Amino acid sequence: MPAARRPATSETGDPLLFTPGPLTTSRAVKQAMVHDWGSRDATFIAINRMVMERIAEMAGGSGTHVTVPMQGSGTFAVEAMITTFVPRDGKLLLLVNGAYGQRAARIARIAGRAVALHETAEDTPIDVARLDAALAADAAISHVFAVHCETTSGILNPIAEIAAVVARHGRRLLIDAMSSFGALAIDARRIRFDALAASSNKCLEGVPGLGFVVCHREALAACAGNATTLVLDLHDQAQAFDKTGQYRFTPPIHVIVALGTAIEEHAAEGGVAGRGARYRENCRVLVEGMRALGFRTLLPDALQAPIIVTFHMPRDPAFAFQTFYDRLKDRGYVIYPGKLTVADSFRMGCIGRLDAGHMRGAVAAVGEILAEMGVGTGAPALAAE
Numbered sequence: 559m560p561a562a563r564r565p566a567t568s569e570t571g572d573p574l575l576f577t578p579g580p581l582t583t584s585r586a587v588k589q590a591m592v593h594d595w596g597s598r599d600a601t602f603i604a605i606n607r608m609v610m611e612r613i614a615e616m617a618g619g620s621g622t623h624v625t626v627p628m629q630g631s632g633t634f635a636v637e638a639m640i641t642t643f644v645p646r647d648g649k650l651l652l653l654v655n656g657a658y659g660q661r662a663a664r665i666a667r668i669a670g671r672a673v674a675l676h677e678t679a680e681d682t683p684i685d686v687a688r689l690d691a692a693l694a695a696d697a698a699i700s701h702v703f704a705v706h707c708e709t710t711s712g713i714l715n716p717i718a719e720i721a722a723v724v725a726r727h728g729r730r731l732l733i734d735a736m737s738s739f740g741a742l743a744i745d746a747r748r749i750r751f752d753a754l755a756a757s758s759n760k761c762l763e764g765v766p767g768l769g770f771v772v773c774h775r776e777a778l779a780a781c782a783g784n785a786t787t788l789v790l791d792l793h794d795q796a797q798a799f800d801k802t803g804q805y806r807f808t809p810p811i812h813v814i815v816a817l818g819t820a821i822e823e824h825a826a827e828g829g830v831a832g833r834g835a836r837y838r839e840n841c842r843v844l845v846e847g848m849r850a851l852g853f854r855t856l857l858p859d860a861l862q863a864p865i866i867v868t869f870h871m872p873r874d875p876a877f878a879f880q881t882f883y884d885r886l887k888d889r890g891y892v893i894y895p896g897k898l899t900v901a902d903s904f905r906m907g908c909i910g911r912l913d914a915g916h917m918r919g920a921v922a923a924v925g926e927i928l929a930e931m932g933v934g935t936g937a938p939a940l941a942a943e
């Protein structure tokens with residue numbers, strides 16, 4: 559028997575998460591949580607205020623925008639954004655090229671909002687010319703919803719071009735920047751939006767439990783009475799902060815305090831530019847290494863966001879995904895099954911407390927496992943390009 563291999567681990571001895579969130583966090587972020595605070599604790603209130611201000615700043619929205627937190631996962635923030643900003647008699651055009659766009663459409667329909675869909679395939683960015691035509695053709699559309707990085711495939715949508723077209727038509731833009739916020743810049747001074755939703759547990763490298771929406775102040779002020787639920791009413795949540803400095807309902811205090819530490823680490827790394835640079839290097843090392851093993855990415859490099867990479871399944875009949883997944887897990891690397899309808903695939907994330915060394919480790923493990931399975935190449939069953 560060969561000597562037992564020590565699996566790769568995070569700073570706290572856990573398997574490394576090559577997933578789009580929850581993801582691997584630092585020891586300091588987790589350690590920030592080993593205290594108890596009341597929700598009226600002055601230390602907590604100060605941390606919460608700092609977190610909300612820094613998030614608005616990160617979005618280029620200091621002075622013009624306010625961050626409204628929303629307890630729950632990212633979807634809670636997306637639902638809060640749509641149901642607070644789109645009036646009951648409004649109409650939402652959703653730009654869809656993956657599961658998160660579809661989910662937003664479901665949210666809008668359940669809330670009884672009029673909906674129009676502009677769909678492209680999961681490996682195809684939103685078509686800005688078609689958006690332009692759709693807005694020209696339908697004056698009832700009051701709001702447009704776009705996903706910055708569609709995590710389903712890892713594709714980067716042309717958010718600046720989308721925002722420019724929406725602004726030119728005098729409509730309002732809602733952005734799901736869940737998987738990009740903190741790593742890929744969106745500057746409210748150049749990209750006009752009414753609201754942008756993200757969460758604690760993706761590129762900010764906090765723990766899960768808090769969503770937030772960066773809201774244009776004037777647009778939010780006009781949203782009184784729009785909400786169709788009490789808990790997801792961002793206008794009401796913001797008013798409570800203005801009046802009392804408090805959350806309306808129990809806040810995920812530990813999550814917020816950990817996010818405070820995560821934001822300090824983000825700043826120490828050089829903010830959005832620094833975090834983005836590490837992720838781009840992670841993505842480059844991962845893609846190069848996997849290609850050297852024969853794997854093919856779903857997306858061409860020009861469309862690939864440095865967040866999560868979709869790989870086609872290898873065609874070799876000796877390849878069995880569950881075995882591959884389990885053996886990677888045994889070696890300390892947790893990957894992510896595919897979520898695509900266009901291709902049989904799996905995904906590997908580039909985000910979280912991971913660096914190029916971790917990516918090389920994962921690629922080396924993939925190579926070993928292919929050899930163990932008797933798979934000669936990761937190449938998929940595709941027609942030659």
Ligand SMILES: *Cc1c(COP(=O)(O)O)cnc(C)c1O
Nearest residue numbers: 631632633658707709734736737
């Ligand atoms: C992660 C994610 C969400 C929210 O997912 P939750 O599981 O609710 O946190 C929404 N949109 C995108 C693009 C995402 O990547």
